[in-house]
Amino acid sequence: xxxxxxxxxxxxxxxxxxxxxxxxxxxxxxxxxxxxxxxxxxxxxxxxxxxxxxxxxxxxxxxxxxxxxxxxxxxxxxxxxxxxxxxxxxxxxxxxxxxxxxxxxxxxxxxxxxxxxxxxxxxxxxxxxxxxxxxxxxxxxxxxxxxxxxxxxxxxxxxxxxxxxxxxxxxxxxxxxxxxxxxxxxxxxxxxxxxxxxxxxxxxxxxxxxxxxx
Amino acid sequence: xxxxxxxxxxxxxxxxxxxxxxxxxxxxxxxxxxxxxxxxxxxxxxxxxxxxxxxxxxxxxxxxxxxxxxxxxxxxxxxxxxxxxxxxxxxxxxxxxxxxxxxxxxxxxxxxxxxxxxxxxxxxxxxxxxxxxxxxxxxxxxxxxxxxxxxxxxxxxxxxxxxxxxxxxxxxxxxxxxxxxxxxxxxxxxxxxxxxxxxxxxxxxxxxxxxxxx
Numbered sequence: 201x202x203x204x205x206x207x208x209x210x211x212x213x214x215x216x217x218x219x220x221x222x223x224x225x226x227x228x229x230x231x232x233x234x235x236x237x238x239x240x241x242x243x244x245x246x247x248x249x250x251x252x253x254x255x256x257x258x259x260x261x262x263x264x265x266x267x268x269x270x271x272x273x274x275x276x277x278x279x280x281x282x283x284x285x286x287x288x289x290x291x292x293x294x295x296x297x298x299x300x301x302x303x304x305x306x307x308x309x310x311x312x313x314x315x316x317x318x319x320x321x322x323x324x325x326x327x328x329x330x331x332x333x334x335x336x337x338x339x340x341x342x343x344x345x346x347x348x349x350x351x352x353x354x355x356x357x358x359x360x361x362x363x364x365x366x367x368x369x370x371x372x373x374x375x376x377x378x379x380x381x382x383x384x385x386x387x388x389x390x391x392x393x394x395x396x397x398x399x400x401x402x403x404x405x406x407x408x409x410x411x412x413x414x
Numbered sequence: 415x416x417x418x419x420x421x422x423x424x425x426x427x428x429x430x431x432x433x434x435x436x437x438x439x440x441x442x443x444x445x446x447x448x449x450x451x452x453x454x455x456x457x458x459x460x461x462x463x464x465x466x467x468x469x470x471x472x473x474x475x476x477x478x479x480x481x482x483x484x485x486x487x488x489x490x491x492x493x494x495x496x497x498x499x500x501x502x503x504x505x506x507x508x509x510x511x512x513x514x515x516x517x518x519x520x521x522x523x524x525x526x527x528x529x530x531x532x533x534x535x536x537x538x539x540x541x542x543x544x545x546x547x548x549x550x551x552x553x554x555x556x557x558x559x560x561x562x563x564x565x566x567x568x569x570x571x572x573x574x575x576x577x578x579x580x581x582x583x584x585x586x587x588x589x590x591x592x593x594x595x596x597x598x599x600x601x602x603x604x605x606x607x608x609x610x611x612x613x614x615x616x617x618x619x620x621x622x623x624x625x626x627x628x
Contacts (some may be wrong), residue, residue: 210562231467231619241429259626259627285493289552339557343553344557383591399517399519406449408452408461409465
C-alpha cells in the first residue's frame with residue numbers, strides 16, 4: 201500500500217509522556233493547529249466550543265494536580281483546552297445563522313428554514329443532552345488538531361483524565377461561559393521520553409474493518 | 415500566517431450534498447483513510463470501535479430512507495460507518511492488553527498494572543456510560559478520517575442524522591457485536607453540487623480562541 205504523508209505522520213505521533221520543557225511551539229504553528237480545530241466539521245456547523253490556550257508556567261503547574269498528576273501539562277509548550285460553550289441557547293443559534301447569512305452575503309432571513317431545523321432539533325435538547333451533543337463535537341475537533349499537529353511534526357498528548365471543575369476554576373472559564381472538556385498539551389518530545397521508542401500498538405487494519413456488500 | 419497543506423485541504427473540504435455517482439475511490443485511498451481511523455488516539459488505546467465499509471448499490475439505497483433521505487449515502491463511492499463495539503467487557507480489555515504485550519514483545523503479565531487501571535476506570539462503567547465513552551472515541555476517529563480524506567482530496571459528508579437501529583439491521587451489525595454511531599460517505603463531489611461554491615462559514619479564529627496567561 202502507498203502511504204500518504206499525513207498517514208506517516210499519524211504513525212509518528214504518540215501520546216508524549218515527557219515534553220522537552222525548553223522547546224516552544226511557534227506562534228505560526230500554534231495558529232495552524234487552532235485553525236485546524238476551527239475548520240472541523242460540527243453538527244449543523246454550530247461550532248459549540250472554543251479553544252483555550254494556556255501559556256503560563258505558574259498556571260500550567262497548577263493544572264498538574266488536577267490532571268491526575270500528569271506532568272505533561274506543566275512541561276508542554278502550550279496547553280490547549282477544548283471547552284464547550286454553556287450558552288447554547290436559541291440566541292446563540294440564531295446569531296450563528298445570522299453570521300452564516302452575513303459571511304455568504306445572503307439577505308437577512310434567507311436561512312430561516314435552516315434555523316428552524318436547528319431549533320427543532322438541537323434547540324429542543326435539555327441541558328444534559330446539549331452538553332453531551334457539544335462534547336461529541338469537541339472530540340471531532342480533537343481529531344483534527346491531533347492530525348494537524350502530527351502533520352507539523354509537533355508532539356501532543358490528548359487527555360480526558362483531568363478534573364473539569366478545577367480546570368474551569370483555575371482558568372476562569374465560567375466568565376467565558378465555557379466548560380473544559382478535553383486537554384491537549386502540545387510541544388516537543390523530550391529526548392529521554394522512552395515511550396517514543398515503544399512500538400505503536402494497534403489492532404491490525406483487517407480486524408478493524410468489516411466489509412459489507414460486494 | 416503561513417498555511418500548511420493539510421490546513422489548505424481542510425479549507426477545501428465541505429459537507430458534500432451531491433456526489434458524482436460514477437467516480438470510485440481507489441482501494442489504496444480507501445485503506446489510507448481507514449488506516450488514519452485506526453491510527454487515531456483513543457482512551458487507554460482501547461479502540462472501542464470498528465469501521466464498516468459499505469460498497470453495494472442496493473444496500474446503499476436502502477440506507478437513504480433511514481438517513482433522513484440524504485441521498486449522499488446512495489451516490490457515494492463508499493459509505494464508512496463508524497460503529498462502537500457492544501462487547502466492551504473485561505475479556506475485551508484483557509485481550510487488548512495481551513495484544514499490547516505481544517506487539518511490544520513484553521513478557522505476559524508485564525502490563526497487569528495497566529490492565530488494573532483500565533479495569534478500575536472503564537471497567538467499572540455501566541452499559542450506558544461505556545456506550546457514551548466509546549461514542550466519544552468514535553468522534554475522534556471521525557476527525558482523523560475527515561482530515562485524511564481531505565488531505566487526499568477525497569470528498570466526504572459526515573452524518574449524525576440517521577437511524578442507528580435501522581442501520582444495524584440493514585448491515586447486520588449485531589452479528590459483529592457492533593452498533594452504528596457515525597456515518598461517513600466518501601467519494602467525489604458532483605460538478606453540479608452548488609454547495610462547493612458556497613463560502614465556508616466559520617467564526618473568526620480570534621473569536622474561537624481564548625488566551626489565558628502571559
